[in-house]
Amino acid sequence: MGLFSRLKKVFSLPESAASQAEEPTSQVATSAATTSTAATSATSAATSVAATGSDQATSATPTSAVQTSTASASASLAESAPAVSATSAAISEASAESLASSSTVDASAAGIEADHSAQSEAADQDQSEAPLTASEAVARSLAAIRAQAASADAEPVAASTAATTETDTAAEKQPAATSETGVVEAPVESTAPASEGASAEPTEAERYDEGLKKSRKTFGDRINAFLANFRHVDESFFDELEDTLIESDVGYETAMRISDELRDEVKLKNAKSKKDISSVIVEKLVDMYGEAGEGEDNSIYLAAQGPTVILFVGVNGAGKTTTIGKMANMYKQQGKKVLLAACDTFRAGAIQQLQVWGERDGVDVVAGAERSDPASVCFDAVKKAKAEDYDILFVDTAGRLQNKVNLMNELEKIKRVITREIPAAPHEVLLVLDATTGQNALNQAKIFKQSTDVSGIVLTKLDGTARGGIVLAIRNELHLAVKYVGLGEKVTDLRPFNANDFVYGLFKDVITA
């Protein structure tokens, strides 16, 4: 089943239910995201089980699989997990992941404490309100939205029984999730903050939502406006389509592919009505996005032991230093020992800029003299990080245009120096991309990838563009995961990126319209 058809199902809900689902979604979205993935994926997996339960209670479309799963709620998880995934919950990668891992739950017997904490938390939620728990799942999985709406209609009794089911499943899923995402630390402790965060951080969540509101709105608006003008299919229609897509920054390649495929589609299916056309366009966009994102991992990889080295690269003025400042703050808050390396020895004031960030965040900065060899500064920093047991080392580099051969060689040298000192490092090479950059972003990614093997993207200044399409372009054409997005000037405005949330927001208006 394509991602689109699943989305479509979600959107085919009554308006009121959908809008109800909307509100808590945004609130929980970030709080869930801030806490460790393990914890959230466990809860979301759990709630989606709950959701299927309530689904069944309303008896909207109960499949036989769901029935067996709810009936034998207390039965072994190995049975219920595949059943759930077969129905609605499969969309969210996170939940799918934990579901898959839960079938091997017997293997990982560890984490009894986890059971307790998860149980108590689930019980808490059970007593307060079932819909809220469901909405937490929404944050992680699109599938759960549908369930949430269903549970809103459902009798409270049904909901609470569903929640009880969840208590059991959640308890058992926690260890599974723990074993799955072992790289991310402290999944157990973070369960408590997770439930706290839901109520304590609505402002932050709002900011995330607010920052992207403009992108969402205009992207949908553009497509809708285009479709409103639709008369019949001819050459100028395809020209218009290409213009609209390119204007929304979905990328040249993507726009051309969609218009070409639509040409075929129109012939094959004889699609002529506005509705057909609109659904084909969005279906293509969403499916392309889903396909391109297979196996994408947008978590930051941290070293199992010893310092984790994260190298930042990008063109001039993309926001590397600022991103480092923000990220250092984030990891500092998590109790990590952070070191910054000021390897931008070229631009005037760059070293001071990083030093100011170091002071603000309360972290140490290794800096050399201006115009000194950046690789030597980097070498000192890596040595210091190793000798003094730092957890994370951020390496700032000078901005460079990707077509400057000698500057790219310099970057390679920096990377070589790091690898020589710590063979597994750099653990992450993050390309910092300005969201307002056009087609050139493609060249940047390609060439930086060649010289430094970029492992992910930080998309900055996303609040400044009215076009969310850039995110589609990055995934479809660059095949790199966006790991963080910059949504504003403040330290806390750097957010982990959730691809599914984003694409849901992007297409919301188009599909329901």
Add this chain to the structure above:
Amino acid sequence: MAFEGLTERLQKAMTNLRRKGKVSESDLRQTMREIRLALLEADVNFTVVKDFVKTVRERALGAKVLEGLNPAQQIVKIVNEELTKTMGETAVPLNKSPKIPTVIMMAGLQGAGKTTTVGKLALKLKNEQKARPLMIAADVYRPAAIEQLQQVGQQIDVPVFELGTDVDPVEIVRQGMQQAQENHNDYVFIDTAGRLQIDEQLMNELANIKDVAHPDEILLVIDAMTGQNAVNTAEGFDTKLDVTGVILTKLDGDTRGGAALSIRAVTGKPIKFIGQGEKMTDLDVFHPDRMADRILGMGDMMTLIEKAQKQFDEKQAEEMNLKIQENTFDFNDFIDQLDQVDKMGNMEDIMKMIPGVANNPAMKNFTMDPKDIAHVRAIVYSMTKQEKADPDILNPSRRRRIAAGSGRPIHEVNRMIKQFNQTKKMMNQMSKGNFAGMEGLMGGNGGGFGGKMQQMAMKRMVRQTKKKKKKKLAKALRRRKR
């Protein structure tokens, strides 16, 4: 270099027309579609593309057949003219205030390059007009932004006015203006913090600064790599501040430069300068006509000549000329020339300005590693004085020694010497006004599309240089007589 991708696409779009004696409407439609896609792919704003394509199509359909130009060339001509029109016809100079100081205020998004550009522009004015500028640091938000401007100021020896980060930018500007009055600075630059055009509060701050400083010039700094968003940014700043001009930065990248084509067309604001490199001297006046030539792969002889004139020492050039004519050009002169060419900027960029090179298949994979030139230097530096002055004595034994001395393989030394001799020969011919060898080198016969256009440009250039040389010789003669 910027625009290269666009050049390539446009050339491709028009190759189909090349072989046709007559252009049918469907041919034209196909070509226009290609041109449209090429422009869109280059991030040109879609409304601009629409208008552009429409005008070109109409003009092409209504065009009369001109003598001496085949249909393809005719369309190239139309496209060239329309491109120029889109970017603004001629270069627009800086506004100057009748009374000193002339106040120039910078605005733009974060990371567009405002501070760097302030430095470059101040240096340019200093070098060209002996200006005494003052730079005001009004970016109190970004960490170390003031330090950045101070360091830039040190590099180019221009004073910076700052009051730290705890003072309101408007107040900083007010006091800075006072200081400029007292010190009789003739230019005042205001470096502001980067901001989004949708940020009400910060945009109001800019408006307040504008009220205090009454700038003669409000320059919007825009990154040339910006996509479709460029126009929004420009419009946002323009409605709030009534921008007077635009500076495009980072044009030395491999961007296709859509922003350059869109901004003038949509906002009507002229592009005044372009930033093309990391060095403080890498800021040039924007010439729309020359840019159009470059985009279409027709080279940009004018800029090349100007650049050369700026760098070349008149006297030295004369001596060189004499040497070439007497055929006594040696390795010492060769190194001098290398130095001068180096001063003109990136070798690759310079090559691309020569008509016919930008899109020559033979030059397609021509990338010059800056190291190559360093190697050539190393080889020459490893020669003895005698060898440098008299290249003919370079026998194999000497060559082996040079190879060892410079750390380059012997075949590289041989190749270098061979090339030197060829260059020498060619220069001697050229100095006698014979460009035949040159034309062959530039692929006049294999040039394919636009061969005619390139030849036209080439001939024009030859005529110009001949004229100049005559003048110069006359001048020299007069001087000698005296």
